[in-house]
Amino acid sequence: MSAPAASAPTGPGKTAGRYNFRHSEPHWQERWEAEKCFQSDPNGDGLPAKADSRPKYYVLEMFPYPSGRIHMGHVRNYTMGDVVARFRRAQGYNVLHPMGWDAFGLPAENAAIERGVHPGQWTRRNIADMRQQFRPLGLSIDWDRELSTCEPEYYRHEQAMFLDFMDKGLVYRKESTVNWDPVDHTVLANEQVIDGKGWRTGAPVERRKLAQWFLKITHYAEELLSALETLDRWPDKVRLMQHNWIGRSEGARVFFPLAGRDDRLEVFTTRPDTLYGASFCAISAQHPLAAEIAETNPEAAAFIADCARLGTSEEAIEKAEKKGFFTGLEAVHPLDPEWRLPVYIANFVLMEYGTGAIFGCPAHDQRDFDFARRLGLPIRAVVAPRDADPVAFAAELEAGSEAFTGDGVAINSGFLDGLGVAEAKRAVIDRLAESALGEGTVQFRLRDWGVSRQRYWGCPIPVIHCPTCGAVPVPRDQLPVTLPEDVEFDRPGNPLDRHPTWAKVSCPKCGGAARRETDTLDTFFESSWYFARFCSPKVEGQAFNRAAVDYWLPVDQYIGGIEHAVLHLLYSRFFTRALKDCGYLGLEEPFKGLFTQGMICHETYKDADGRWLSPDQVTRGEDGALVHRTEGTPVSAGRSEKMSKSKRNTIDPAAIIEAYGADAARLFMLSDSPPERDLDWTDSGIEGAWRYLNRLWRLAAEPATPLPAPNAPRPDDLGDGLPLMRALHKTIAGVSDDLDRLRFNTAVARLREFTNAYEAFDAAGDGPDWVRRHALETLARLWEPMIPHLAEELWSLLGHERLLIHTDWPTHDPALLVDDTVTLAVQVNGKLRGQLDVARDADRQTIEAAALALPNVTAQTAGKTVRKVIVVPGRIVNVVAN
């Protein structure tokens, strides 16, 4: 790509002048800073000044992980947020637009292992670097509210929250399975397990049981689900994903007494109506009953081990045949004491869902059907479609290979026969309840949130393990529990665990020797409340100044990536409820408006050997074909994909800003693609943005016609300036609406369209000249949220001393939106045959007559009879003739 050299304007003449962004952008940034334009915390308590009566508006972009380098995704994300922040500020809102760092996490530990640098040092240096990289973008951020989650001033509050959650019964500890890398002696996150092997060591991952801390998100499952309906400014897609993730299903718990034993098998089903079609029971390989049987039955133990081996790779699960092992036990059918069902251990039953046990009804569940076929178990139809012949239907189903899962009526089901599915469910549940053999229940797919991580670089869990008192909370006056600085990463495992002194403490209860919890919190913990901490980031004794969170929350517009659709957003919704129940704040939903932006993509390149090449290694040869820049060897271009280091198709924002300036980068980010869709980065796209900025700059720096003085009075009669004035007001209305709905691409198109109209405008006189200046000033004001530096530059070129950012957002004059005449499309039989200019208020007869008189219309209707003329005022005339 050719980087334009910014030069001083050369004045009118043969060479067009160029906008010098290198001078201008830092200049306006300094002015904004000097005038404290983005400050929002005058008292230090998070609240606005007493006299400030503006309504509040909280705009937030998901805070970044401090990797050390900003990437194009950041530029897009923060540009969008900045447009919203600047737009709302101009509209008279008191805007909160903060920035912080999601600073705990694995990459810092990897850096420590690979380069021997301390995670804290690495993280803090990255933060400093990234702050510097954000600065040239000209974002309207209140940096005074900056926070970093890895600092004790931040995480001490979440330790207190953890203890409050404990008091509220929202925290518990239980054994849970983790992915264990036997070489690194470390726990792996799911995404670090690739094909059942550790990503770093390649060693087969083991499943180990560890006691871990859980947060009871399921306590709020019902509410988290139902409240989704109130989030009307969230994308449907995200709400749907959360809906599915929570996965509510209504059904029943059914108890099957075990023949010859005192205990019973507890089963969850959504189809109690098919109980008469049961032909077996099945339990998970992890079910306690399975373990019990395995103790005395080596074959059962072998089968269970077999099941455990499976289950790492998704593909294996997909292809796995349904397998079962007969336990020798028989379950008694709850509706018929004479009826016995064999009990199997089955590889397709999940311990984590429901009760870890099912009853199988092959006729009406495909999995059960497959299982029954394999093991030769009976298949008995107990539901038939309403219009089917029950006997024939049952025969066909039992001979076929597919279960029937649709609605219908009960057959072969005793007292249920003839009832619909829904009625039959109710009837069965009632009958079971009478004999205490079952009950209606609601089951969720959502599981409790396991927050323990066997890691160093995270927030310490404030608990002490005492051999006599058990898990004891760290007394609040001893918070924060801080991470030790003197740690080594030269050996595998968790440095906290093997630290010589850190974990050794005395029990707060009995004073005996005890040991600190060495697990740290999942990093989703920090991001579940940072948006609230931003409301009063400087208060010390408490997490929040209650008045400040009451004032600022909820976040009016949250912007971030779709990858956080479920976990981060669901955890934050949970946290907000839990914090409310602990008295921290007073609302349930933290994010009123949510917007998920698309990714930045770029074409990918490979050399002849299939190695990825970065865009700057690729150029076009003389024949236009892609070649390697230095070696001249052929290069093949692949499809456009999300920018990623592994595919080497990234573009460095710093290089773009250096070559074209921040406004060009911002403009390109907002142009062309709708913000929720992926954006393709192209060289020609950024060139186009840069070209437009210069055009705009020239309108003010080198005007074709001299402009009247600033603040010149508006002439009573705009004369020939009226059409441009109308176009301007349509633009004001359109752009305001676009920005309100975050439709940045159409706002850009509209402003460019008006620029075209402005340049084509050649009327002369006082009226037109006044409109010219007015239009240019308004154009600067409308552009300011998107390209703030150039907008200020234009404003200044137009002779204003006071910053543009302090001027109000323009409002349109509704009278100027309606034209005196309108152009109607004229159709004959639905096909366009001409156009008609008529007065806006022309009556139907006049329009009809004029339309029928159009030469093209008479030609088309010649020899036909006009049956009907449809007139849609202001839009269209359709002549129906045959």
Add this chain to the structure above:
RNA sequence: GCGGGCGUGGCGAAAUCGGUAGACGCAGCGGGCUUAAAACCCGUUGCCUUUCAAAGGCAUGGGGGUUCGAGUCCCCCCGCCCGCACCA
């Protein structure tokens, strides 16, 4: 397998109360300015028929339907993308 989304010029896209499809931009083509190039400016650009003009035909993944009129609503089919994935 289940759920959701999307298919519009060479490309990114507009047009969502059913009313002139292709705004705005990218790329292309022709021209101007220039010693030359860049930059900049002007014109042009969905496809087809037509020497020009005028006009006409075809076009929003494919097929059918509703309607005076369908990118938009309904039904069927095809393709791509995303989420979940033995959730009983």
